[in-house]
Amino acid sequence: MVRATDVTGVLHAVLTCVTAGPGLGFNRAAIFLADAGGTCLRAARAVGAGSAEEAFETWARLQSGPQSLDELTRSPAEAAAGRDGFNALLQGLRLSLEREVGGNPIVDAFWERQVVRVRAPEELDRLPPELRRVFAGTEVVCVPLVARDRGLGVLVADNAFSREPIDDQRLQLLRILALLAGLAIDNARISQELQQQASELESTLNELKAAQEQVLHSERLATVGAVVGRVSHEIRNPLTTIGGFARALVEHPRDPAHVARNAAIILTEVEKLEGLLKEMLDFTSPRPPALRPADLNQVVEALVRVYREELGAHGIELEVELAPDLPRVRIDRDQLRRALVNLWRNAVQAMEGIDRAHRLTIRTAAVDGGVALSFSDTGGGVPVGLREEIFMPFVTTKPRGTGLGLAVVKKVVDDHRGRLAIGGEPGAGATFTIHLPAEEGR
Numbered sequence: 001m002v003r004a005t006d007v008t009g010v011l012h013a014v015l016t017c018v019t020a021g022p023g024l025g026f027n028r029a030a031i032f033l034a035d036a037g038g039t040c041l042r043a044a045r046a047v048g049a050g051s052a053e054e055a056f057e058t059w060a061r062l063q064s065g066p067q068s069l070d071e072l073t074r075s076p077a078e079a080a081a082g083r084d085g086f087n088a089l090l091q092g093l094r095l096s097l098e099r100e101v102g103g104n105p106i107v108d109a110f111w112e113r114q115v116v117r118v119r120a121p122e123e124l125d126r127l128p129p130e131l132r133r134v135f136a137g138t139e140v141v142c143v144p145l146v147a148r149d150r151g152l153g154v155l156v157a158d159n160a161f162s163r164e165p166i167d168d169q170r171l172q173l174l175r176i177l178a179l180l181a182g183l184a185i186d187n188a189r190i191s192q193e194l195q196q197q198a199s200e201l202e203s204t205l206n207e208l209k210a211a212q213e214q215v216l217h218s219e220r221l222a223t224v225g226a227v228v229g230r231v232s233h234e235i236r237n238p239l240t241t242i243g244g245f246a247r248a249l250v251e252h253p254r255d256p257a258h259v260a261r262n263a264a265i266i267l268t269e270v271e272k273l274e275g276l277l278k279e280m281l282d283f284t285s286p287r288p289p290a291l292r293p294a295d296l297n298q299v300v301e302a303l304v305r306v307y308r309e310e311l312g313a314h315g316i317e318l319e320v321e322l323a324p325d326l327p328r329v330r331i332d333r334d335q336l337r338r339a340l341v342n343l344w345r346n347a348v349q350a351m352e353g354i355d356r357a358h359r360l361t362i363r364t365a366a367v368d369g370g371v372a373l374s375f376s377d378t379g380g381g382v383p384v385g386l387r388e389e390i391f392m393p394f395v396t397t398k399p400r401g402t403g404l405g406l407a408v409v410k411k412v413v414d415d416h417r418g419r420l421a422i423g424g425e426p427g428a429g430a431t432f433t434i435h436l437p438a439e440e441g442r
Contacts (some may be wrong), residue, residue: 008045010188014181015047016156024168024173026157027055028086031145032095032106033185034155040097041110041153043090048160050085055161089134102126109142109154115175116142117166139166143178147186155181173303235276238269242315280404289332289415293439296329296371297322297364303340304362312347316358323365327438331416339412342405343375343432350379367435370418374433381426390422 011031018029024415028048032041047057095104099111102127109116118124118140138160145152155178157164245262252258280346304320311318344360351358361376382390391410413420424430 007185007188007192010181010184011045012047014155014177014184015045017177018155018174019047024157024170024177026174029155029157029158030086030090031153031155031181031185032110033145034097034110034151038097041095041106043093044153046087046090047084048086050089052161054085055099086134093130095128105140106131106142106154106156109144110151113144113146113151115144115171117171118142135160138163141166141171141174144172145178145182145185147182150186151399152185156227157313235273238272242266270438289335289412291330291332291416293328294327294331294333296331296373296436299331299333299336299340300362300364300373303337303344307341307344311348311360314351314358316348316351316360319359319361321363323359323363326364326366326371329371329436330439332437335412336416339409339434340373340375344410345434346405347375347377347379347430348382352379355380369437370437372433372435374431376424376429376431378429381424381428381430382422383426387422391420406432 013027015031019022026048028046030046030048031044033044035043049058095107097107097110099107105116105118105123106127118127118135124135124140127135132383135158138158140156140158143155143157145155148380156176157166157174245265247264249259249266300320300322304318308318347360351360356378359378361374363374363376365372365374391406409432410420413436416436418434418436421433421435422430423433
């Protein structure tokens with residue numbers, strides 16, 4: 001059973017079946033294949049002796065150690081051990097596929113898709129000089145190789161050394177073998193092309209991966225640069241202030257009023273640094289949320305109790321509209337509270353310097369499959385072109401701040417399998433809405 005999957009292996013197997021004693025037993029056989037452009041036939045592979053002496057030596061060796069057809073088709077090295085002389089004679093030979101009246105019988109067999117027999121010596125005159133010398137004085141049969149109604153090439157065979165006539169029965173078997181050979185060669189070609197395409201795709205994929213790694217590396221460097229620049233900017237001012245007032249304390253350690261004022265300023269700046277550090281830790285914390293069933297209204301009410309006075313100090317009116325009978329949600333209270341505080345502070349900062357009524361509206365509502373919690377402010381809003389980037393780290397529309405607050409909110413919401421949306425008209429305020437899935441089974 002032939003297991004060859006490459007074209008060369010299939011050609012060897014086919015020609016071995018044609019020439020081996022356990023097969024059809026022709027003395028020599030060759031396969032000419034059409035090129036991709038259909039302009040010529042090239043001698044792709046041949047099996048058989050190059051001379052009578054080689055033929056007799058090969059037959060003697062095979063008789064002393066007979067092999068089965070299966071063994072021969074699996075051993076391409078056999079062709080090189082005394083059965084490759086014919087291949088050397090035809091190597092590199094090309095035949096033009098231009099048709100001529102009374103022309104080359106091998107080309108005629110290809111175009112007519114019929115078996116062509118060359119019996120009389122004068123018929124050999126139609127062959128090119130190289131082939132006339134090879135086939136001088138012998139009967140030659142040319143059998144077309146076809147697959148999927150497309151000509152692939154021609155199988156040529158003869159009995160150059162035994163001079164045994166080619167009878168109709170053997171010719172019929174050769175036709176059947178050529179039909180199977182055409183299909184096998186075509187399948188091997190397709191398989192080889194697919195393997196080549198797969199190899200090219202793999203190579204392209206590797207190149208894309210390398211390019212992607214390079215892009216990611218560049219993006220990481222750019223991100224690191226942005227982080228360093230932003231953090232250094234946020235740290236520099238408090239550190240400068242702390243350093244200045246600390247030196248003043250050293251210079252006037254015995255002035256209680258001076259010490260108290262400077263210490264208060266230093267404390268304020270230290271709190272700013274602590275806040276920056278906390279925001280960065282919140283954003284980079286890898287801890288997954290510990291989800292527990294909860295009433296979202298209760299979480300909002302607890303937040304309002306803590307921060308209502310702070311809003312009043314900033315001159316901000318607070319409206320709270322909580323929908324009754326909300327479905328319960330599964331949340332990590334600490335992480336979600338941290339996200340809501342960031343939204344709260346974002347709204348307060350957005351309304352600073354806005355010359356109109358300052359109002360923060362917090363709403364909850366039941367939506368299909370879950371709940372929605374929104375924070376609406378009357379600040380300057382978010383430009384439409386920045387809405388895709390506003391949740392990215394270190395992106396901010398404010399003159400101060402780290403740009404991590406909304407990034408922390410997005411990370412927390414994503415970890416809760418929710419989604420975060422932004423709305424509102426630019427210049428007329430913004431609405432940030434968190435959608436959370438309801439507790440399963442509710």
